[in-house]
Amino acid sequence: MDNQLLYVMLVLYLGMTAFLGYLGFRHTKSAKDYMIAGGNVHPVLMALAYGATFISTSAIVGFGGVAAVYGxxxxxxxxxxxxxxxxxxFxxxxxxxxxxxxxxxxxxFPEFLGVRFESPFIRKFAAGVISLAMPLYAAAxxxxxxxxxxxxxxxxxxxxxxxxxxxxxxxVFFGGLRGVIYTDAxxxxxxIVGMIALAVLTYTSLGGITAAHTKLTxxxxxxxxxxxxxGHQGWAAMPALGSELWWFVTSTxxxxxxxxxxxxxxxAVRFMTVASSKDIYKGLSVGALFIxxxxxxxxxxxxxxxxxxxxHADKLALAATAVGGAAPNIDKIIPLYITQAMPEWLKYLFLFTLLSAAMSTLSGQFHIISTSVSYDLNPSRSGSDKKTLLVARLGTLFGFAVTILLAFQLPLGVIAIATALFFGMCTSAFLPMYTAALYWPKVTPQGAVWSMVTASIVYSVVVLFMHEREAAIFGLCFKLFGVSTLAVAPWTYIDxxxxxxxxxxxxxxxxxxxxxxxxxxxTVK
Known part of the structure; x- marks a missing residue:
């Protein structure tokens, strides 16, 4: 690679990132600024930040690699x-x-649930789940x-x-959510620019849209x-209905x-950053195009x-990653494809595309970890804004350390699995009570508590002892019972x-x- 051009682009990228982070720092004067960016963010910025936080290297590299295998x-x-x-x-x-x-x-978000149900337990339990589970997604x-x-x-x-x-x-440490949203945008x-260029060059190199899909079929x-x-029926078709791969693709x-x-x-916290409901509607089209x-x-x-x-190599994508005796790695398919198939300038652009994807999502993840640890779990959260900001930034350190540790410990090809795990845990524990908080006035705090706690326990048990992919990774079932899973098909592969x-x-x-x-x-007598 042309190191001189790379260094120039890197300096420009980091310079813009540092400048926007500095703007966030300059405008972060209170806990409200740090946690919800003051509540007056422009709708386009909110939508771009939402999309950039939602879509990460997990989607581009991890799920892109999964698409190379499952189509x-x-x-x-x-x-x-x-x-x-x-x-x-929205x-x-x-x-x-x-x-x-x-x-x-x-x-x-934990405070939202806790105050809505008038339950300090819900707030702390939700913050605890986030603090413990989010680093897994961040590591992915x-x-x-x-x-x-x-x-x-x-x-x-x-x-x-x-x-x-x-x-x-x-x-993230200095800019809070303002810095995160500015850089996310x-x-x-x-x-967007990087992915459009990748699509155009891919179809061009394969002879056009029709020719490329004909070759794939x-x-x-x-x-x-x-x-x-x-159940695999080719890369241009769905897996066979009801097969193991069909369940993996559809349920997981x-x-x-x-x-x-x-x-x-x-x-969810992104919706709290805008000034009115109209701003959320204004961000719809931007968010949809981004996805x-x-x-x-x-x-x-x-x-x-x-x-x-x-x-070019007479191999399928996954087999091409097994170079020099290395094990095939689904997470290396997209990086290998870009570095081998694309021109030099796109390698640079895609590098910064992935940097942007990862940094935008990681910044949101570290931010939510820091606020959960420092604000929702911290018993002295009623202190001054200065003290709250200090503890919030220390919470970022916690998330940073745990994420780094997991990034070195997780096995190969784990990106999509780790992402689905975190999404599944949050959906099981939070979605019913979150929906009820918005739409069902008769939901009770007891109902919300039991729903959240039951879901967290059941989800953990199924992951550790029934679902084969995750049970094999954690290994607890095998250590205790000598088998990889206690379930039988199809429950071993249904999410x-x-x-x-x-x-x-x-x-x-x-x-x-x-x-x-x-x-x-x-009774009136």
Missing amino acids: MSLLWLTACNILVGIFIA VFYGVKTRKLAHQLQVKT VMIGGARYMEEALSMSYTSAVLIFAVIVFAY MQAVIM ALTHLVPPALAAK LILGVGIGVLAQPQL LFIPGVAYTVGALSNVYFME PLVITLPISSLVLVVVSVVTQPVQQVV
Whole structure:
């Protein structure tokens, strides 16, 4: 690579990031500024920040790699993201969340739930779940960016992780949510430009849109026997209905991530940053276009990378990552494709696209971890703004340290799995009570508590002892019982969310009905 050009682009990128982070620092004078950016952010900035926080290297690298293995079926996730993650999230959740949050004068998602149900326990339990589970998602995002830096810049994985983490940490630590939103908006623009360029060059190199998809369909006979036995029907088709891969794609990827976005605390807080409900409606089209361009392109290019590798290396994409005796790594498919198939200038642009994707999401993640630890779990949160800001920044240190540790400990090919895990946990624990908080006046604090706690426990048990992919990663089931899972098919591959979300919803309704306040009846004699 032309190091001189790379260094110039890097200086410009970091310079803009530092400047926007400094603007955030200059305008962060209170806890309200740090936690919800003062509540007066422009709707376009909010929508871009929402999209940039939602879509990360996890989507581009992790799920792009998954698309290379399982095919165009992941485009249904893009459709679900636009319908649920943007339209439903903005119109049916965002507007009411902003209105109620302003009425309750709250600054964080756990505080929103806690004050709405008048339950300090809900606030602290929600903050605890976020603080413990969010670093897993953050680590997945960090791994995605580091894998590309490792491949594109020929540096060690350790160096890539540390460089990534330090840059993000710096502007979240000082800028708060204002700094995060300013930089997110800049990074969203870079991401859109980078992904459009990637799509155009991919189709051009493969002979055009029609030719590229025809070639992909023609590879169907090369589906590995092990995948064919699980329902793989080619990279241009859905897996066989009811097969193991069908359940993985639909329940874990499309349902788990597609619906899971509604209960993401780092996204819900974005709705609290604008001044009116009209601003949320104004951001709809911007958010939808962002989702269409970023994950839509990533999943398409991921599937089409099989055509490139077959034409140039006579291997499918996943097999191409097994170089020099290394194990195949689904998380390295997109980085390898970019570095081998794209021109030099796009390698630079895509590097900054991934930096932007990772940093925008990581900044939101570190911010929500810091506010959960310092503000929602901190018993002295009623102190001065200066003290609250100090403790919040110390909370960022906590999230930073745990995320770094996980980035070095998690196994290969874990990005999509770790992302789905976090989305599934948040959906199971928070979505029923969050929805009820907005739409069901008769929900009781007891119903919300039992729903959240039951979902957290059941989801953890299913992940550790039933769902084969995650149970194998954690290894607790094997250590205790000598088997990888205690369940039998199809429950070994149906996503935990399919089990826990109905249970969580049912518990919420039943307990709320049972614990309805008794009305006093006055008898006139």
